[in-house]
Amino acid sequence: KAGVTQTPRYLIKTRGQQVTLSCSPISGHRSVSWYQQTPGQGLQFLFEYFSETQRNKGNFPGRFSGRQFSNSRSEMNVSTLELGDSALYLCASSLAAGVDTGELFFGEGSRLTVL
């Protein structure tokens, strides 16, 4: 069974540009969440989607947005990029069949560098 797939794996952008990252969850998983990982802040929650609905959002500015499609694939977008947005962006999926998140399975991440 295929794992969580994230594309692209690496990308370089300049300040002011925008970027879209894609995540395909494990087949049958309906929950997709996104995290930002940096050396200084560690793993920080961005948002979580379940059945195309955003259930929760972390403390990030409105430049960070996301969506989930009917096939559970998800995208996140960052507009007006800043140097501080350089990070590893990780996507995770879970069954989330109950009130808890369930076991989380992560992709390899998208490494974003903003110059």
Add this chain to the structure above:
Amino acid sequence: KQEVTQIPAALSVPEGENLVLNCSFTDSAIYNLQWFRQDPGKGLTSLLLIQSSQREQTSGRLNASLDKSSGRSTLYIAASQPGDSATYLCAVDPYNQGGKLIFGQGTELSVKP
């Protein structure tokens, strides 16, 4: 506010040693606790998930325990190997947080041959 702490931040041991990694959390209102492994530049690999009603979980040389009342979890690695070198992270799934896990900063483990 839930906070997760992992001590030590880094650990170096000779091959073959048994070792314990620690994770503490401030609020016992959690559904479960999960341990992950992360290799440099890679994503996270799920190791063990302990439900709040459980005391421990085992997988091969790994054993994780959970004491919700004291806000602690430990990850025990038996007979460590150089391939175990990685960063180990714990994360809690708090009540009413809709898919938001709270992570510790991780313990960077180095197992020397």
